[in-house]
């Protein structure tokens with residue numbers, strides 16, 4: 001049995017007719033950018049997330065760039081980012097001319113540690129960017145307390161945690177602004193690139209709308225050095241269909257995670273995902289950890305089971321940030337990069353498949369490969 005890391009087929013076959021109708025609706029409208037499909041999806045997403053504004057943009061990285069820009073973060077500012085995250089969180093900070101300042105993750109949740117944040121605050125710190133990694137909400141009460149105490153802006157990277165929550169409050173609603181990704185593999189994925197900026201701030205929403213469209217509020221009148229970073233009608237129409245199913249798909253992900261935990265829990269030396277008691281987890285990824293990660297991955301590959309590593313090289317060790325000379329400075333993040341392994345997880349995966357993967361993992365540890 002070959003098991004791929006991702007498999008869109010079960011999810012997409014169930015909504016084929018609705019997606020075709022969405023395509024036809026856009027096709028027949030003869031209107032492809034900034035039209036009624038985008039507006040409808042923005043309204044629906046704002047309602048889903050519980051924010052005043054949702055602004056469709058080109059992708060998740062651009063959503064973070066626009067959010068930072070709209071808040072006035074730029075040259076000379078420092079933005080605190082987790083040392084364990086996808087590179088886009090950090091690139092967004094660099095793109096607006098600000099300096100990313102790394103802080104260690106919590107060794108249990110792998111999310112930004114509020115205490116580590118407080119330790120790297122300087123007079124130049126302008127903002128904090130918590131990333132709700134793997135689908136688990138950060139400890140947002142403590143992070144917001146730190147932000148208030150030091151008068152800092154908060155930009156949430158919610159690319160992996162659509163529908164997650166902390167103490168019952170949805171991710172994406174804590175900070176000044178949040179960036180969301182609709183990359184196909186995300187919990188809510190387009191059939192291409194897409195993203196969203198959500199905010200409760202009217203001024204920020206206005207800035208983002210202007211910046212995403214050539215810096216123009218009125219056609220051919222340009223007030224800002226803007227971009228072309230819009231979400232197109234076709235992707236908006238597809239996303240509108242998929243958004244309806246997101247709560248159901250999120251439950252499916254949690255069920256799969258529960259199966260993995262049930263079938264993997266007795267393996268010594270294998271660390272399973274830890275969920276903070278106040279945090280929601282929407283299992284964008286099911287990540288396990290072991291010191292023998294590379295051998296385990298090889299073993300699974302030989303059995304036709306595909307796994308991925310999120311992420312093999314932490315941002316501060318990437319060539320683009322090498323000049324910061326931070327090697328060895330973030331031992332928790334560096335250890336995570338060496339021990340993490342993401343198991344196959346997709347909507348439609350059944351318990352038998354989870355048992356198959358789990359048995360292969362058990363087998364690896366029992367045979368002391």
Ligand SMILES: *Cc1c(COP(=O)(O)O)cnc(C)c1O
Pocket residue numbers: 059060061062085086088089131157159160180181182183193194195
């Ligand atoms: C996917 C992702 C992004 C970037 O989103 P894109 O749509 O791929 O540009 C940013 N941050 C995190 C944590 C992500 O997982």
